[in-house]
Amino acid sequence: MEPVWDDAPDESLLSTARAEPSAFGAFYRRHEDRVLGYFLARVGDPEVAADLTAETFAAALVSAHRFRPRKRKPAAAWLFGIARNKLAMSRRQGRVDARARRRLGMAPLVLTDEAIDRISALDHAALALVDELPGDQRAAVRARVIDERDYADIAKDLRCSEAVVRKRVSRGLGTLRARLEEK
């Protein structure tokens, strides 16, 4: 019988990924939406977002055995570090990097129309949640998280201090997190 990994912490899933492949499946299921949403908000195309997601998880699988949990850097932050690198590299190279997938011998991802619809829906759902935030938090979250602007730059636009912007982003993200968990 296959072990159930749904309640296991991320760190355990990563450390056992090579011994128990289904653990990595659970890790993927847990973070798929957030990683896909992260890419979708930045590239705007479900297929490219899917490619970047595939490459990110493949790179995570390749280096899962090297992951060392740290207090201030949980597994999700480590995964998003990989995602950021993959996005930056893809922008630099002008194509989605496929090194990790090649290394693992993974086949190119062929998406069905249904899968594309499911990914697109994610964008709408996340954006709808952002739109539900109070006005000041919404502007700060959009500028910082979606447009990736500097705090100083946003503060200038919103005519407030950087500390206030940071606070609004933090509160906004907290609200989003809570609403996502409710769903």
Place this chain on the structure above:
Amino acid sequence: MTRIPELEQELVAAATRLQSPRRVLRPAARAALAAAAVAVVVVLAVVGATETNDADRRRQPAGTAPGAKLAIDGQAGVSFRLDGRVLTVRILPFAPTETRTRLTSARIRATCAKGFTEGPGPGPGPEPRQTRTRFWPAGSTLMRFRFPGDISRIATWCRLEDPVVGHVAFVKFADTAKEPGSAEQAVELAANEWARLFAASDPAACERYMAQPACERESCERVGHRKIENCRPPSSAFRKAFRDARVVEVAIKGKFAGGRFSNGETVRLDRVDGIGPNGVWWIVKFGGQSGRTLLEQARGQ
């Protein structure tokens, strides 16, 4: 259920392969298997595209205008052929390395539309547009994009882009961009349209009708804005001389052609095959003695 169940399966399978060294294929064997799999996918995709293309043509209503729309982005070295729902994009032999690098092994989005209300790119807009994204396999110089709908009769432009890094190639279809009947007509059409655009210093002269070396000669710049030494761009008087010029003589020899305009100037054109029944003719040289040898040889026969 995840949004991409196939990816979850692939990852678990990859983790399984990592699980035990005995179960992991040697890299060479794995690469061979992967290559075979990719080849099968490509073959299936090509067969599928051919079949669907044929089906699309059969399904075209009787009122559909015959002939495809053709245009070339001379700087990117990419040709676009829009026929019904199918956009065929080809990397031309003159294409700079940058185009090849950006297109191959990348997911490429093709868009064709009527207007620019929303600007080039995806998304709904009041102007009709069609978009399709496909993976462009490494080594392939041709790709067909089958749009959900037929926009060929009203499309005025098409664009190729990498959704991550942006623009790759762009063309605007001229009103006359229907496939011409004969090679002579094709040369005449291309040269006349080029002359009109060239006289107006319109960048479309280069983008649509000139090969890369001729574009470089016109701007005195190589790709990447590198200046060409001892090069002088065409003077405004030379350009103006083409304002009302029309082709009065054409000579074709195989893939090469010469054209003489009513203003006495001549051009040399080369044919790029594989686009339409007569290929597409590009201006490769203009001014001076360009194409005169071909014209004289034809007169002497």
